[in-house]
Every structure is written in C-alpha cells, then in structure tokens.
Amino acid sequence: MTEHDTDAELGTDGGTETSTDGGAGTEPERETTELDEPSTDEPISIAAPDIGAEAKQRVQSVLESGMLADGPEVRAFESSFAAYCGAERGVATSNGTTALHAALEAVGLEDGDAVITSPFSFVASANAIRLAGGTPVFADIDPETYTIDRAAVERILADRDDIAGLVPVHLYGLAADMDALRSIADDHDLFIVEDACQAHGAAIDGDRVGSLGDAACFSFYPTKNMTTGEGGIITTDRDDVADRAASFVNHGRDVGDGGSYDHVDLGHNYRLTSLAAAIGRAQLERLPEFNRARRANAMYYNEELESLPLETPTEPDGYRHVYHQYTVRTDDRDALAATLEDHGVDTGVYYGTPIHQQPAYETVSTAAATLPNAERASETVLSLPVHPDLSERDRRIVVEAVRDHFHSQ
Known part of the structure; x- marks a missing residue:
C-alpha cells in the first residue's frame, strides 16, 4: 500500500485511508501523457498481467x-x-x-x-x-x-x-x-x-x-x-x-x-x-493501484458509452466495484463483438452457458430449472478490455469501435 492512495482503499492492517469519493463514486482520471500513434497489428487484449x-x-x-x-x-x-x-x-x-x-x-x-x-x-x-x-x-x-x-x-x-x-x-x-x-x-x-x-x-x-x-x-x-x-x-x-x-x-x-x-x-x-x-x-502491494486504474477505465467507458443502446455495469450505492470485467449487455452481442474484433479489440463472453445448462450438470437435480435472468444474461453479456495497462489510445479505440457499431445500424 502506498502512502498516496486516496480512493477509499483500506490499509493492509484493516484501517481506512483518506477517501476522495466515499469508495463508490466517480474517481479522477489517471494522468495521461501524449501517446504514440497506435499500432495497427497489435490487438487490445482483454487481459494483460503486469508482474513487475x-x-x-x-x-x-x-x-x-x-x-x-x-x-x-x-x-x-x-x-x-x-x-x-x-x-x-x-x-x-x-x-x-x-x-x-x-x-x-x-x-x-x-x-x-x-x-x-x-x-x-x-x-x-x-x-x-x-x-x-x-x-x-x-x-x-x-x-x-x-x-x-x-x-x-x-x-x-x-x-x-x-x-x-x-x-x-x-x-x-x-x-x-x-x-x-x-x-x-x-x-x-x-x-x-x-x-x-x-x-x-x-x-x-x-x-x-x-x-x-x-x-x-x-x-x-x-x-x-x-x-x-x-x-x-x-x-x-x-x-x-x-x-x-x-x-x-x-x-x-x-x-x-x-x-x-x-x-x-x-x-x-x-x-x-x-x-x-x-x-x-508484491502484487498485493500494487493491488490498490491496479484497482484504481480499472475503476478509472470503467468510469471513462460509462461516460463515453452512456448515450448508446447498451447496458453498462451497475454499481449500487455503498458498493465498490473493482471491475475484474467491464461487462455490457446488448441483444446485438455477437455482432458487436465482431465489430470490435475488426477494430483490433479483444472481447470476452463470461459466461455463454449458465452452469445448470452445462453437460456436466445434466444429472444434477436442479439442472432442469428455468432460471430466466441467468439464461438471458448468457445471451447478451460482452466484456470489454478494462485492465490497468490500457492506454488513453486503447480506451479511445474501444469506445470508437462501439460507437461505430451502433451508428452504422
């Protein structure tokens, strides 16, 4: 934990550090520098482990x-x-x-x-x-x-x-x-x-x-x-x-x-x-930094995608979302994923088949249950890159690809 953490991260001894947003609100954007021109042959990955x-x-x-x-x-x-x-x-x-x-x-x-x-x-x-x-x-x-x-x-x-x-x-x-x-x-x-x-x-x-x-x-x-x-x-x-x-x-x-x-x-x-x-x-010491970056990326997406016909993630009052995935919902999921792929953006579907419908669960007593919310989610969710190593350029490309998809319809 670094001394300058100011986003409601709790200390490793269980204490609470100074907060600027109560832990659930919009956080300040990370500082950015002038970016190099994007590479046209390197996709924007859905995940990028940073060992250090x-x-x-x-x-x-x-x-x-x-x-x-x-x-x-x-x-x-x-x-x-x-x-x-x-x-x-x-x-x-x-x-x-x-x-x-x-x-x-x-x-x-x-x-x-x-x-x-x-x-x-x-x-x-x-x-x-x-x-x-x-x-x-x-x-x-x-x-x-x-x-x-x-x-x-x-x-x-x-x-x-x-x-x-x-x-x-x-x-x-x-x-x-x-x-x-x-x-x-x-x-x-x-x-x-x-x-x-x-x-x-x-x-x-x-x-x-x-x-x-x-x-x-x-x-x-x-x-x-x-x-x-x-x-x-x-x-x-x-x-x-x-x-x-x-x-x-x-x-x-x-x-x-x-x-x-x-x-x-x-x-x-x-x-x-x-x-x-x-x-x-070593990773635990960097976890506050990683989570702040994920939240900053998510806030950027929330603002930039707000006017589009898709659902962005919910963060209930009092909750602090750490955005392991930034998951949107749209009936046009597969087509949107294809558009993003064309723009060099990796996406993920987590999860395309709910557990009760998995072949390994055919013999489980509740496998035949009707669970409409889970089943509907499996048909409509799509996760966008939100990992800490995204650059401003990367985030802009993701947003522009999503906008291009919906504006072309």
Missing part, C-alpha cells in the same frame, strides 16, 4: 534461499492478504478452485448437503460443492448486478429443508448482496462461503469481501486483479475453519505440530508454493 520488477526480485530471493515450496514466504502472504481483507486468518492454496473445495470441507459440508449458489459463474463455483460431497442448488441472479438474487434464495428455502449453506459469487468485481444473504443465513442457520475469486478489493460500505461470511475464497489466476501465476487463498475470522482448511490442503496433517507426519484427517496437496507467494506479496 519487484515481484521478479522477490522470486529471485526465494530461488536463492532454496525454500521453494511451502514455508515462511507463504505464511507472510497469508497474513498480509487476510489483513487486506479485514479477516483474521488466511490459508493459501494452489488455485481458486482448491480454495473453494477446502473451504467447504472446513465449514463442515457433509455428503449429500445442498448448497445454494449462482448458475451464472465460472463452473468452479458449483464444481467445488460437488467435489466436497454436496449438491449445488441454483438460484437465479439479479439482472442488474449479475449476482445471486435474494428473493430467489428465499423461494428455494421456502420449498426445501435440506439446504446447509450459501456460496454467493461476487461476479465481475462486484460484491453480492451480502447484507441480505447474511440475514437469510442467520435465520436459517446456514454457512456462507464467499466466492470472491473475481473481487479482490471489492467492498460494501467500506467492508471488503473476504470478511463477510464464514469463509471466502480468492483466485490468483493471471487474468485476475492480482496474480501469483496460479494460486488461491481462503480468508476467515474463524480459527476452527482456518485450522481445518490448513490441514486439508496439507494432506490432513496436524496443523499444531509443524511438519509432522501425523495425518489426522483425509486431505489433499493443495499447497501454494513460496515462489507464487513471493509474486503475490
């Missing part, structure tokens, strides 16, 4: 230390990332999917338990429930936020008495309605495991995701707001959950006895390497 010199130096230090697997570097990363989220404990894992699996095992999911989650997400959200022995039950999404709809959750709970927990997905960088979901969970004695794999630094009323449920899970895949190359982490305020997760990701070892060969439960090798943790520690 500091991360490379830290990796070199780990290489020279000889301690390449799990060790002090991982413990330091766990502590720093948990503090960034405002959580007490962190348990690093090999990727976001293993984080979800381990967290569900740690909160006590039992074979046959049903868990409500979103059908509009990367498939890992539901896969982890199945890997942990549970059954995903899909609740439809809010069409404005793309996150799980509280009314849909309540309807399921009115019809079923076998629900053990909730796995809300903070999608595209926007938190789910955690106030409502926590109230529901309290009323029905359910656990909550946040899928925060796309939401590093997202917040509600100043409280970061990662601190809003019984546990939360993040991914550090290269395209995420920060990366370790591959990696994940569980954050939690519950010592029992952290201890069980730490054991589960390390072959079920007794976590109170260091490197012992006492295996007290069944587990996996889901550990993060020290090399990945070294990258993660």
Whole structure:
C-alpha cells in the first residue's frame, strides 16, 4: 500500500485511508501523457498481467534461499492478504478452485448437503460443492448486478429443508448482496462461503469481501486483479475453519505440530508454493493501484458509452466495484463483438452457458430449472478490455469501435 492512495482503499492492517469519493463514486482520471500513434497489428487484449520488477526480485530471493515450496514466504502472504481483507486468518492454496473445495470441507459440508449458489459463474463455483460431497442448488441472479438474487434464495428455502449453506459469487468485481444473504443465513442457520475469486478489493460500505461470511475464497489466476501465476487463498475470522482448511490442503496433517507426519484427517496437496507467494506479496502491494486504474477505465467507458443502446455495469450505492470485467449487455452481442474484433479489440463472453445448462450438470437435480435472468444474461453479456495497462489510445479505440457499431445500424 502506498502512502498516496486516496480512493477509499483500506490499509493492509484493516484501517481506512483518506477517501476522495466515499469508495463508490466517480474517481479522477489517471494522468495521461501524449501517446504514440497506435499500432495497427497489435490487438487490445482483454487481459494483460503486469508482474513487475519487484515481484521478479522477490522470486529471485526465494530461488536463492532454496525454500521453494511451502514455508515462511507463504505464511507472510497469508497474513498480509487476510489483513487486506479485514479477516483474521488466511490459508493459501494452489488455485481458486482448491480454495473453494477446502473451504467447504472446513465449514463442515457433509455428503449429500445442498448448497445454494449462482448458475451464472465460472463452473468452479458449483464444481467445488460437488467435489466436497454436496449438491449445488441454483438460484437465479439479479439482472442488474449479475449476482445471486435474494428473493430467489428465499423461494428455494421456502420449498426445501435440506439446504446447509450459501456460496454467493461476487461476479465481475462486484460484491453480492451480502447484507441480505447474511440475514437469510442467520435465520436459517446456514454457512456462507464467499466466492470472491473475481473481487479482490471489492467492498460494501467500506467492508471488503473476504470478511463477510464464514469463509471466502480468492483466485490468483493471471487474468485476475492480482496474480501469483496460479494460486488461491481462503480468508476467515474463524480459527476452527482456518485450522481445518490448513490441514486439508496439507494432506490432513496436524496443523499444531509443524511438519509432522501425523495425518489426522483425509486431505489433499493443495499447497501454494513460496515462489507464487513471493509474486503475490508484491502484487498485493500494487493491488490498490491496479484497482484504481480499472475503476478509472470503467468510469471513462460509462461516460463515453452512456448515450448508446447498451447496458453498462451497475454499481449500487455503498458498493465498490473493482471491475475484474467491464461487462455490457446488448441483444446485438455477437455482432458487436465482431465489430470490435475488426477494430483490433479483444472481447470476452463470461459466461455463454449458465452452469445448470452445462453437460456436466445434466444429472444434477436442479439442472432442469428455468432460471430466466441467468439464461438471458448468457445471451447478451460482452466484456470489454478494462485492465490497468490500457492506454488513453486503447480506451479511445474501444469506445470508437462501439460507437461505430451502433451508428452504422
């Protein structure tokens, strides 16, 4: 965290820094310099991981230390990332999917338990429930936020008495309605495991995701707001959950006895390497910078695309969107994507098939459900480049391509 952060970023010790916009409003544009003429043969990518010199130096230090697997570097990363989220404990894992699996095992999911989650997400959200022995039950999404709809959750709970927990997905960088979901969970004695794999630094009323449920899970895949190359982490305020997760990701070892060969439960090798943790520690220091740049790019798009016949992302009052993706909606999605490709702009469709319609989910009990908001979103969403390395030229080309498409109709 740098001393000049002024955009409602919370410090890594859980404190709050000076804010210029309350955390959810329009932010000042980044300073720009005169740009070189655009290259005509290099596309504007949908993602551009920025590792940086500091991360490379830290990796070199780990290489020279000889301690390449799990060790002090991982413990330091766990502590720093948990503090960034405002959580007490962190348990690093090999990727976001293993984080979800381990967290569900740690909160006590039992074979046959049903868990409500979103059908509009990367498939890992539901896969982890199945890997942990549970059954995903899909609740439809809010069409404005793309996150799980509280009314849909309540309807399921009115019809079923076998629900053990909730796995809300903070999608595209926007938190789910955690106030409502926590109230529901309290009323029905359910656990909550946040899928925060796309939401590093997202917040509600100043409280970061990662601190809003019984546990939360993040991914550090290269395209995420920060990366370790591959990696994940569980954050939690519950010592029992952290201890069980730490054991589960390390072959079920007794976590109170260091490197012992006492295996007290069944587990996996889901550990993060020290090399990945070294990258993660450097990336975490830059995460506020990355998120400010993503938000600045999103605000630029919001303003420049406002008059066009497409829906731009929603940021509810009190929420802080960190724009892992900048996702628009239009019935003309495929044609718009083709126009952008013609202009050298990469786009992405996240996600073109909702999970309940995936072939791997044909045998799941709620696969035949009608979930109109998720199904409609899958037909109309398109993500534009929003990553921190976009130049002013890049942003202008994206906007002009979108305008050209609609003005030519």
